[in-house]
Amino acid sequence: MLDAAVRVGAHDRAGLERLLRYCARPPFALERLERLDAERVVYRLPKPQRDGTTALTLTPLELIDHLAALIPPPRRHRHRYHGVLAPNSPRRAAAVVLGRDLTDDPSASAELAAPGRAPAPNARSPARYPWVMLP
Numbered sequence: 857m858l859d860a861a862v863r864v865g866a867h868d869r870a871g872l873e874r875l876l877r878y879c880a881r882p883p884f885a886l887e888r889l890e891r892l893d894a895e896r897v898v899y900r901l902p903k904p905q906r907d908g909t910t911a912l913t914l915t916p917l918e919l920i921d922h923l924a925a926l927i928p929p930p931r932r933h934r935h936r937y938h939g940v941l942a943p944n945s946p947r948r949a950a951a952v953v954l955g956r957d958l959t960d961d962p963s964a965s966a967e968l969a970a971p972g973r974a975p976a977p978n979a980r981s982p983a984r985y986p987w988v989m990l991p
Contacts, residue, residue: 883926 864871888900897919900911914922937943940951 883923 862875864875884899885902888902890898890900892898892913895915897914897916898911899914899919901909904910939945940947942948945951
């Protein structure tokens with residue numbers, strides 16, 4: 857994901873190099889990948905899993921299958937927005953305020969403050985899966 861707030865100065869060559877190195881990173885660390893023989897590849901996980909697994913032994917085709925799961929399907933958006941950020945949400949205009957101060961626009965602030973259901977607490981995903989655990 858790209859953060860549009862990240863900026864590099866016009867003459868900041870070191871900053872530009874850091875940004876390009878970050879964008880060109882592979883989806884996994886090559887140092888953790890080891891080829892045992894022609895039929896087996898071992899990937900050492902960055903952290904032990906809940907069941908204590910620290911490494912995965914895969915065939916080369918299984919490794920390619922796991923990597924292929926990272927490639928988004930063609931002509932499909934990678935992100936989908938739900939709730940107030942959904943494209944057809946009636947409250948989207950009030951929630952997506954770019955460059956406006958809500959105190960200057962009473963209609964937008966009143967729309968956001970409309971009584972309704974309380975916002976859900978910031979819930980995290982029940983589990984985070986490394987790329988090798990994807991189907």
